[in-house]
Amino acid sequence: MDMYLASVLTNMTLIAFLALSAYLVLVVGEVSFGQQAFFGIGAYITASATALAGAHVFWGLLAGAIGGASCALVLGLLTIRLSGIYFAISTLCFAELLRFFLLHLRFTQSVDGRIIGPDGPEGFSNIRWIFENNYQVTDFLLLAVTCLIILLIVLFSLERSPIMLGARMVGNDPILAQSQGLNPTRYRLSFITLSGAVAGFGGGLFALFNTHIEPAMFGVMLGIHGLAYAVIGGLGSAIGPLLGVFLDIGLLESIRSLAAYRMIIFGGLVALLLVFRPEGIISPRLVSHLKSRWRNRHV
């Protein structure tokens, strides 16, 4: 496979984790501008675990996911009484707080003559797992896609369960959901935590693939992109955010002649979609409609 194609596909897969984590928060009715921080925390933890502590990559990624989830849980607990724009602003502040923490984080070690570890704004270099294990770009792509497919299987089984239905109910109308016997707070906390785990895991993969990470990578623009992919793709199904990622990175970045105009086209695309399909391409309405048509045909 073409190296360039493989690396674009890998990037898409990694960003898909971020978009899916934004999606999980959107499902319970909140907008988060802070998913990039969980992504970054996951990246740092996985990098530290594999490069510094020499842990197996599986444990490294797991630690990244748990780290992301813990930070998200803290955010969820802090914002337990907030919603709407107030919640959104809080997520942004919390994410910037975590990024500043990373900017000041220094504990470098010398391993085999190389300086390894977080070094303030310089970031974390020499994450050599991918070289040590002789991973080609295509091998890594395979690993990332496998992880994404496992996540999608989990999300799809969730989608068919009362849990996701409950989450959508809470997202739609918390007071009504409460009157139907659902605990909105519990749903919100669980989904925000889950979103942190997904972002943290994706961040871990990102660190392994990039071999160098720095706090500047996890700025607010990254989170806004992830959020935009979820919103463009639509909240009807986990396929939505993937479609958003595919449209932006896949379609626009891969047409090289457009490279310089990419952000212009992306911005225009977002504006057009907000006018013509404000609920996203795969909206809940569309999914509901398709499901009932499918049911009618098979009854």
Next chain:
Amino acid sequence: MLEVRNLVKHFGGVRAVDGLDFKIQQGEVFGLIGPNGSGKSTTVNLVCGVFAPTDGEILLDGIDLGAIAPHNRVDAGVARTFQNIRLFSELTVWQNLWVAWRDQPGQEQGWVSNWFGRSPARRQEIQKLLEFSGLGDKADHLAGNLAFGEQRRLELARAMASKPKLILLDEPAAGMNSAEIKDLCQRVLAMKEMGMTVLLVEHVMELVMNVTDRITVLNFGKPIAQGTPIEIQNNKLVQEAYFGSAENAHGGVS
């Protein structure tokens, strides 16, 4: 069955409900009326747990509802409809009922059929409820696409689906025309015949006077009268609360 004792709710300096007492008997349709801002909807929200009371007790069959978390009150036996229609508009009519559904005590389905939504007996029951509500052929429509009257009927059906001990109807006739109000009267009376206990909060006197057994009248958060519909219509205090002074109230309340 429902007993409200000295219920008080203050919003800052506003005394929305200020010392309310009433008792509802099993199988009764109980009306709660009063001018705008007299605390009727606040009372419903207190019983459902949307707000926590400042003071006082709400007992359902002797159990203190204050000790039950708001989201557990539907399983404790309190169901409601909303003044402004609240439905999951992106779910179908069927799904709206499915999520509200509680099996009759003693006939619960296991979590497996709950999870996968495949219980033929329950499907039949829900279909029956849809027929009762005049929505038999709308099961697969999105709730948001229904007509106004149909949405009201769906709210009512949803409240019934949870097999509550007590149903709170918060201004169910708001925005209805007179034909729809007549239809609603029939439905509430049918619910009463099925043995349900109803707390009706309403402005539309045509509905209140025709279906309730007893009425409490609120003004500025305080109960000013209690009695049968006839007694209430002839009560001087009630006429004053609605019309300012008794001299001008020649036509009665209805």
